[in-house]
Amino acid sequence: MRWLGTSFKMTKTRAEAAAYAVRLRQAVGEGVDGVCPFVIPSATALATVADVLGRDSPVLVGAQNAHWADEGAWTGEISVPQTADAGARIVEIGHSERRAHFGESDTTVRLKTAAVLRHGLVPLVCVGESEETRAAGGGTAAVLAQAAAALEGVRNPQDVLIAYEPVWAIGEHGRAPRPEEIAPALAELADLPVRGVLYGGSVSEDNAALLLGLPGVDGLFVGRAAWDAQAYLRLLATVARHAAAGA
Numbered sequence: 126m127r128w129l130g131t132s133f134k135m136t137k138t139r140a141e142a143a144a145y146a147v148r149l150r151q152a153v154g155e156g157v158d159g160v161c162p163f164v165i166p167s168a169t170a171l172a173t174v175a176d177v178l179g180r181d182s183p184v185l186v187g188a189q190n191a192h193w194a195d196e197g198a199w200t201g202e203i204s205v206p207q208t209a210d211a212g213a214r215i216v217e218i219g220h221s222e223r224r225a226h227f228g229e230s231d232t233t234v235r236l237k238t239a240a241v242l243r244h245g246l247v248p249l250v251c252v253g254e255s256e257e258t259r260a261a262g263g264g265t266a267a268v269l270a271q272a273a274a275a276l277e278g279v280r281n282p283q284d285v286l287i288a289y290e291p292v293w294a295i296g297e298h299g300r301a302p303r304p305e306e307i308a309p310a311l312a313e314l315a316d317l318p319v320r321g322v323l324y325g326g327s328v329s330e331d332n333a334a335l336l337l338g339l340p341g342v343d344g345l346f347v348g349r350a351a352w353d354a355q356a357y358l359r360l361l362a363t364v365a366r367h368a369a370a371g372a
């Protein structure tokens with residue numbers, strides 16, 4: 126199975142997210158052979174997107190974050206059961222922006238991964254090394270340590286998706302990786318007994334095919350380059366071609 130996902134991060138009104146979902150619903154129809162597409166809107170648009178796509182849609186909907194507790198006095202947070210109630214089937218955990226700005230740690234990532242699995246959703250655990258760590262030669266070890274922390278105590282790692290997203294590659298200040306810069310971490314992650322490993326960070330229509338061809342890459346997790354529905358669909362066509370070629 127190949128994967129193509131996007132997180133809208135903190136973009137799009139409900140109307141904009143709904144319009145995007147309509148485009149996907151029309152284009153994806155009954156699904157794409159060998160590919161699991163998913164979309165992760167911001168929390169305000171999650172239910173809207175899930176409703177537009179429909180509960181049985183081949184396009185999975187996800188949440189960008191969820192708390193590890195099922196309910197309680199956690200002002201501003203959203204629980205995994207609440208995301209499921211809104212239509213989420215995936216929960217993104219430990220994105221580098223959350224690790225950098227919102228105190229997300231290996232400990233909270235582990236707690237959240239366990240909570241998502243407990244409720245039968247798919248955790249999408251983001252791991253990735255900083256530029257400093259990479260320059261010092263510790264990139265792969267740091268990535269593996271993050272993945273190990275997330276999987277600690279997990280009985281069914283085959284239910285977990287990993288997104289390998291080097292911090293230095295993410296967002297408007299990031300740069301697209303050269304294959305040799307990400308190959309070592311991908312090779313190590315490929316040995317984990319997880320459901321799949323996605324690459325993320327400055328994925329574009331120009332480099333998608335190259336990245337999909339790297340050993341250990343089961344799919345792509347895309348930010349900016351997929352915020353336009355037509356662009357997402359072009360990326361989906363690339364992933365579908367890749368899946369068909371590898372089938």
Ligand code: PGA
Pocket residue numbers: 132290294295296297299325326327328346347348349350
């Ligand atoms: P980007 O973001 O594709 O805009 O670099 C990737 C991500 O943060 O997952």
